[in-house]
Amino acid sequence: MLMEPEEFSWRMARDAALARTVRACPLADACEGVTRHIMCDMTVPPETMARIDAAVGDFMGEAADRARVLLAQRH
Numbered sequence: 001m002l003m004e005p006e007e008f009s010w011r012m013a014r015d016a017a018l019a020r021t022v023r024a025c026p027l028a029d030a031c032e033g034v035t036r037h038i039m040c041d042m043t044v045p046p047e048t049m050a051r052i053d054a055a056v057g058d059f060m061g062e063a064a065d066r067a068r069v070l071l072a073q074r075h
Contacts, residue, residue: 012019
C-alpha cells in the first residue's frame with residue numbers, strides 16, 4: 001500500500017498488531033498523492049487475498065462497489 005511516510009508512522013503508532021506485521025518499503029519511483037496500492041507476490045494464498053479484498057471493500061463502502069463496476073467494464 002502506498003502512503004505518505006507521516007500517515008504510515010501515524011497508523012503504526014496507533015495499532016501495535018499492525019506495526020508487528022507491516023513494514024515500510026520506500027519506493028524511489030512511487031507516485032505522489034493519495035493513491036493506495038497493496039502489493040502481494042504469488043506466494044500470498046487466495047484465502048488471504050480474499051480477506052484483503054473484503055477488508056478493502058468494507059473500508060471503502062460504496063466506492064468499492066463503483067470501482068468493481070468500472071473495473072469490470074475495462075475487461
